[in-house]
Amino acid sequence: MQHDLHPPGQPPASSVTTPPPGSDDNKKIQGLYRMVWVLFALVLVLSIGVLVILPSMVSVQEPDQQKMVAERVNTNQPAPLAVSVVRHDAEQALQGFLRLRAQPGLSGGEIWAAGEWQRAMTTVAAGDDNFGHGKFEMALSAYQDASKQLQALIDGRPQRLAETLASGWQALQQNNVENAISAFEQVLAMQSGHEEGRLGLTRASAREQVLQLMEQGEQSREQAVQAQVVENLSMAADAYSSALQMDPDYIPAQLALQQVKGELLSLAFQDAMSSALRSLDNNELGQAELALKAAMQIYPDDPAVKDTQQRLLSAQRQSTLNRLRRQAMRHTNNESWVAAAKSYRKALSIDSQAIFARSGLAHAQQRMKLHAQLDHYLADSTRLSSDEPLENARKLLQSNQTVAANEPLLARKINALQQAVRLAVTPVELLIQSDNMTEIAIYHVGRLGKFQQKQLTLRPGRYTVTGHCQGFRDVRKVITLRPESGTFTLSLRCEVAI
Numbered sequence: 001m002q003h004d005l006h007p008p009g010q011p012p013a014s015s016v017t018t019p020p021p022g023s024d025d026n027k028k029i030q031g032l033y034r035m036v037w038v039l040f041a042l043v044l045v046l047s048i049g050v051l052v053i054l055p056s057m058v059s060v061q062e063p064d065q066q067k068m069v070a071e072r073v074n075t076n077q078p079a080p081l082a083v084s085v086v087r088h089d090a091e092q093a094l095q096g097f098l099r100l101r102a103q104p105g106l107s108g109g110e111i112w113a114a115g116e117w118q119r120a121m122t123t124v125a126a127g128d129d130n131f132g133h134g135k136f137e138m139a140l141s142a143y144q145d146a147s148k149q150l151q152a153l154i155d156g157r158p159q160r161l162a163e164t165l166a167s168g169w170q171a172l173q174q175n176n177v178e179n180a181i182s183a184f185e186q187v188l189a190m191q192s193g194h195e196e197g198r199l200g201l202t203r204a205s206a207r208e209q210v211l212q213l214m215e216q217g218e219q220s221r222e223q224a225v226q227a228q229v230v231e232n233l234s235m236a237a238d239a240y241s242s243a244l245q246m247d248p249d250y251i252p253a254q255l256a257l258q259q260v261k262g263e264l265l266s267l268a269f270q271d272a273m274s275s276a277l278r279s280l281d282n283n284e285l286g287q288a289e290l291a292l293k294a295a296m297q298i299y300p301d302d303p304a305v306k307d308t309q310q311r312l313l314s315a316q317r318q319s320t321l322n323r324l325r326r327q328a329m330r331h332t333n334n335e336s337w338v339a340a341a342k343s344y345r346k347a348l349s350i351d352s353q354a355i356f357a358r359s360g361l362a363h364a365q366q367r368m369k370l371h372a373q374l375d376h377y378l379a380d381s382t383r384l385s386s387d388e389p390l391e392n393a394r395k396l397l398q399s400n401q402t403v404a405a406n407e408p409l410l411a412r413k414i415n416a417l418q419q420a421v422r423l424a425v426t427p428v429e430l431l432i433q434s435d436n437m438t439e440i441a442i443y444h445v446g447r448l449g450k451f452q453q454k455q456l457t458l459r460p461g462r463y464t465v466t467g468h469c470q471g472f473r474d475v476r477k478v479i480t481l482r483p484e485s486g487t488f489t490l491s492l493r494c495e496v497a498i
Contacts, residue, residue, distance in 0.1 A: 093143035108189030384424035385461020429487035469494035
């Protein structure tokens with residue numbers, strides 16, 4: 001197989017029709033061949049020139065120029081696509097930083113973490129500067145570092161809050177008001193609704209005035225000790241109370257107020273006990289009781305209170321006994337034996353061993369019985385018309401012949417009974433008039449029969465006289481015969497037919 005050779009870009013010879021010699025087409029073809037060969041020669045000459053002349057030109061360049069060229073040759077310029085990617089990453093990192101900075105956990109970070117916050121802001125500012133100069137990789141690194149710094153603040157916030165809160169309380173306990181306020185403000189910056197932080201800030205804000213009130217209280221208290229003036233203690237108590245109104249949890253004020261109140265109570269107790277004892281000595285038992293009650297309200301278990309109370313009770317008991325004794329004596333002098341007996345019984349209920357009450361009650365009861373017996377006969381002297389009551393009355397008079405001079409009422413009653421006994425045995429004339437048809441009878445005397453008129457002699461008293469007649473209604477009359485009445489006339493007959 002024969003392969004035709006031809007220049008690059010020319011068709012093989014077998015496929016081209018050769019024009020006849022001397023024709024115009026033949027001339028054109030020859031001219032084209034000559035041009036091709038001229039161009040080929042020119043390319044060959046230029047290639048040789050580059051290979052020969054260029055090394056000599058490079059060898060004569062200055063060292064600095066060679067270095068600059070080498071650096072330009074060796075510098076790895078990033079491709080346009082790589083630059084775009086880095087820039088995008090930097091922008092994303094910045095967006096992440098901004099989202100992180102907007103989280104609630106970093107609210108108020110410029111206050112409670114001023115140093116760390118400022119460093120993060122400085123770092124991100126450097127990233128912005130690098131980004132503006134097209135240094136995207138450095139900007140990306142700065143944004144990432146700033147985000148790490150903010151994340152560290154978020155992660156450490158709970159511990160920082162607890163530590164800041166503790167430092168605030170410690171500063172407040174040491175009365176370092178400025179540091180305490182700063183710490184509590186940082187706590188509230190980290191968590192605006194933090195109750196303990198609010199309480200701490202409130203207490204810290206009031207501490208200066210509280211300390212001034214405490215100083216006033218101490219001065220008043222010292223003056224009270226030196227001058228022994230209760231009013232100064234009251235002023236100290238008022239100052240401590242005012243301090244507690246501003247800060248109810250301030251322990252020094254609580255303790256100071258408690259101590260001052262204790263001192264005031266102690267003074268009040270001493271005054272009350274002194275008044276009670278003084279009143280007891282003066283037998284002013286009402287005042288003593290009031291003073292002792294005041295002392296008991298302060299220190300009810302104090303031994304002095306119990307001792308004084310026993311003294312007061314004893315004095316009150318004796319005073320009551322004395323009062324009842326005087327009362328009973330007045331009733332005795334008035335011969336009011338029932339009232340006297342009542343007073344003696346009251347005295348015995350207080351002191352069952354009171355001799356005056358025992359003997360007085362016995363005497364009053366005896367007199368009450370005697371008066372009751374006398375009154376029994378004197379209330380109705382007609383009882384003496386019977387033998388047995390009359391005998392009992394005589395015995396009663398016999399046993400009470402002697403009467404105390406200070407008992408005029410009893411003497412009068414005895415005299416009256418004696419008179420009644422004498423009259424009871426003095427006969428009284430009774431004249432009964434009838435119709436000679438009526439049968440007359442008198443209870444405890446006997447049947448008198450029928451008569452026109454009959455006169456009897458009877459002892460004074462009450463008598464029941466009856467009349468009976470066949471075919472008529474019985475009649476009955478009760479009469480009282482009195483010694484001073486003279487002859488008593490009675491008309492009695494049955495007059496109502498049946």
